[in-house]
Amino acid sequence: MKKLLLALPIMLLIAAGCSPVEETKNTINYVNEATEYANEAATFAEELPAMAQDAVTNPETVEQLESTLSEFETQISEFNQVEVPQVMEDLHGQISEQNEKIQTQIEEYTKAIEDGTFQPEFLQNSELLKSLQDIQGIYEDIQKLGN
Numbered sequence: 001m002k003k004l005l006l007a008l009p010i011m012l013l014i015a016a017g018c019s020p021v022e023e024t025k026n027t028i029n030y031v032n033e034a035t036e037y038a039n040e041a042a043t044f045a046e047e048l049p050a051m052a053q054d055a056v057t058n059p060e061t062v063e064q065l066e067s068t069l070s071e072f073e074t075q076i077s078e079f080n081q082v083e084v085p086q087v088m089e090d091l092h093g094q095i096s097e098q099n100e101k102i103q104t105q106i107e108e109y110t111k112a113i114e115d116g117t118f119q120p121e122f123l124q125n126s127e128l129l130k131s132l133q134d135i136q137g138i139y140e141d142i143q144k145l146g147n
Helices: 002-055 059-080 086-115 127-146
Strands: none
Touching: 002 059, 002 086, 002 127, 059 086, 086 127
16 A cells, blocks of 8 residues: 555656647647648649639639639648647637638639639639738747747
8 A cells, every 4th residue: 555655646747747748749740730731721822823813714724723622621621620739729729710711712712613703803812812821920820839
């Protein structure tokens, strides 16, 4: 019984020591996931305007545009499911807010494409591109916390 009582504080110290290690591991994993997502968002934002412009005259690009919008929506959903360490909860919440705006815009653009009313001008000064830029700013904050 005495051995058990003596071992209990040691076990508690070991268990308490695992928590910061685990949190650090989760933070590193999250920063890696956020990096991948930020890169995907940047590529999406870079390619989207030209693709939209080309879609006006090229039916094949219309299909590619729809596919690209759908794929990025999937990427948003996947990133929203990432395990978020406590230290990153606020920043992840900010990204989630931007993701909601992006998803709404993607749904509107997809509907306009299906209805035949999509115009590349929809993207100029759009909430979609602004939200993608905001994600890049939030990502920079994540990098600062991750280092």
